[in-house]
Amino acid sequence: MKFDVIVIGGGHAGCEAALAAARLGAQTLLLTLTNDHIAQMSCNPAIGGVGKGQLVREIDALGGEMAQNADATTIQFRMLNDSRGAAALSPRAQCDRDLYQKRMKLVLERQPNLMIQQAEATGLVTDQDRVTAVTTAFGDRWECRTAVICTGTFLAGKLHYGMQSFPGGRAGDAAANAFARTIREDLKLETARLKTGTPVRVLGKTIDFDSLDFQAPDTTGKVFSFRPLPPDLPLFGSLRLDQRPCYLTYSTEETARVARDNLDQAPMYAGRIHATGARYCPSFEDKVVRFPDRLRHHIYLEPEGVITDEYYLNGISTSLPPAIQWKLIRTLPGLAAAHISRYAYAIEYDFVFPHQIDASLAVRRWPNLFLAGQINGTSGYEEAAAQGLIAGVNAARQVAGLTPPVTIGRDQAYVGVMIDDLVTKDIVEPYRLFTSRAEYRLSLRQDNADRRLTRLGHAIGLVPSSEVSRLDQLERDIDNAIRQLQSIRLEGRSAWALLHHPDFVYERHANLPTFPPRVMEQVVIAARYGGYIEHQERQAQAMRSLDACKIPPDFDFKLPGLSVEAIAKLSKRQPATLGQASRIDGVTPAELALLQVRLKAAQGNRRHSSDELPPIFPDPLS
């Protein structure tokens, strides 16, 4: 059997890749180790968060599934940073872990053009620079025209519980060792190890909730998706699950002491793990070592769902041995009698250095092979899903002979910021999206993701025209509202001008017109941010002009005047624009200037040969 696109791995990246490819008409096969673990939330039972929430809404605007899947299974929605400005707001939802998986599985199963099979991919068949088939542990050989690899933490995955370690892709799942070898040896891709970890789960009935503070669910009825949920999925179409609170506790001096006393049994400190973990997501023992003076760290107890009583302890991920984990957890207020239902562990796994892919997520030396998710060195469900979407789209486009591939700019979306970072920056720890990574933060907001990306999603073919019509109407309403406010005089100025001031409270002026909430929201942000966005734009001008300067694909970076380091990095990454080159770590401004000069000179080549007399001015012989 032959498929247009074979997606290897059924996690958050794999689901989006498979759905996008199938929705664009490609005959798609999703291979996964266990069908029941499709779209598994391996770590915290939440979608979104700072930077990530923006990403989820971008995925939605581009026609991806994650936002709707989260909305259908949300048990608590919160807008993070809700006391801050619009560009800081980040939606996050606690979701029911089981239902999230089950709904996504159902969406995949019902998707036309998409087949699912529970099988371990063990190898890739190649012909020259193309991948032509995927082989499985059952001995099947599925021919393919393109492939998308979304293997998450499974490539040569190894779990650490204290000084014990086991091969595995996740607690309860086997590792993909044969495929890891294929990536390294058959595809000859440069790989290294990264590390991540997950905390304990405890049983609710053993927690003293009465002694804990709690965070109530948001009652505003906000959701991720800009679109209504499709009504035709049984159960999930209009499902509103019971909303659940999160609880808050904190580590004590005693917790820190337990961690400190047992550092010799922490694999990271005992030298058993050589992979790099993320600085922004430290294990509890890391926190104790790095911030010895801080004894109190927040720990959130997050419900894992409505048909489970397990709680996820956010903020105390650890790879200390199970025996120590009991001591550690029971020092926490409210958890003195807590029962651990799943131990915390660290996992290390192979990733592929993303300098080997381009902005379409295709591998440069294997142009019909795409990589998405943790295999590219990222961390997080949302980062993975966004890459999966782009990889699936580009795989399907390649099959259909559509050019160019879809690439997204840093000025368009967080998706673009992330992929550009992946192809230009050195990965030294699992990559996570932050709002501070975006030069255009004020414009890349969660509230306007549809205004930024719906048209692109439609042009790609994943978003129906009804969404574009909705957006057109919204844009007209916003324009009209602004025009109306400009014409209304109040205290000697236009209502529009007054709206620029942070202290102006619109609702206090009874004679001002009322607009639908979405329109009003966009108008207020436009007024408040307008001047700042212009300022941000001026700063970005230089970057924009560098991004516009293309570098030919065959350009030879071995230029006199460039350092060996810069030549190596530029040759390795083959940046497509001067802008990309400028963001490569280790390329200095002076080297960039040189590169620019050479690019210009490449058009009209003019150099002295050593046989001519060198120019000296003024020329003494003339």
Next chain:
Amino acid sequence: MSDHDTICALATAVGGAVAVIRLSGPEAVQVAERVWQGERRLAEAPARQLLLGRLLGSEGEGIDPQCLAVRMPGPNSYTGEDVVELQCHGGALVARLALQALLRQGARHAEPGEFTRRAFLHGKIDLTQAEAVADLIGANSQAAVKLADRQLRGLLGQRISAVDEQLTAILAEIESHLDFPEEDLDWQAPSELASTLVELGRELELLLATRADGEVLRGGISLVIAGPPNVGKSSLLNAILHRDRAIVSEIPGTTRDTIEEMAHIRGIPIRLMDTAGIREGGDVIEQAGISRAREHLQAADLVLWVMDASMPYPGQAWPEWPIRGKVIPVANKRDKMTGAAMAGLPASAPAPVYVCALDGGGLEDLYTAVEQQVWSNPWAAENEVAVAARHAASLEIAVSDLASAAPLAASEEWELAAVHLRSAIHECGQITGRTADPDLLGMIFARFCIGK
């Protein structure tokens, strides 16, 4: 370490008694040894010691029997790479033939500014220091040399970098408010952040305030001597120049055209202009000279308005048309002065400086008055640094950004404060070259001559 190819260039002007050829790059020593032969091999000779040898041309023929060579190994060299300098006989051809031989042996001819650019590239100097190299070469006064020297020592760059570093630390804190809202991090009070931003803005303002002085030192000022006829303007010009440049006579209207000379007053580079005495009447040529005088007067940075102290003030003209620059009234012929001759000057006019152009009396007072008018403050000439127009443009933006950022930080509007902070940090980087965009760097290094 073979970071770059090896470049060479003539470092001295053509036609001097001695020519210096400079090589820089990983093969500087090997290439030099192919055209220079001494008793000892250059590679084995002690570093930074002059060795005598002979210079060979492209075909291995001797072209100079006395050529000194010195090896300066990187990273402790000008460019940070291995550097060799060859000092041979000057004149028109020897150095040129030697260069040709070096090119045949594998060196590449340096582009203008390439040695300095390599120093910048290797982190030996920042951008302000690279600019100071060009300033030093182009300096036309002692004060300008001193300024370039201080900038080349990195004094300007260090002050900007210090601000840059603090701003970056504050930005990191602001970003952590946005990116880690649920972590209980140890945050500074917003009001503290705001007041630090105000302080840093003040430091940049201090630097910005040196712009006028920087312009004076780098470009000099235009000083016009003007006034009624026969008050001794040309005598004053001659006195400042210490030579008889202008024809001087008892006849009013002797100077008919503008005379222009370069001079220094207390280290300040000055374009000195003597103009025709301004009066009604006179012939066509004199009137043409007078109208030219008026034009110069209007464009001048500084005007010495000369009057005759031996005559009563009423009756003497005071410039009435709009003048862009500052005016110093000068009462000449103080030796022939009777009583309080200059009493009755317009109330707005500063007190005149009394001089005698013929015996040089009072000239020191005049120079002090010039200094006072030129420098933005009394100690400016001793200023640590003075910024150039390029720096000032960036500083202006950064100062205004910090003024906006401080209240936004105080009110915890972090995402907006961050926009201004990022802009200010970018501008600091433009000055030192940490973030400078390629067009800017191209422009800066284009100012250089080959061999620097």
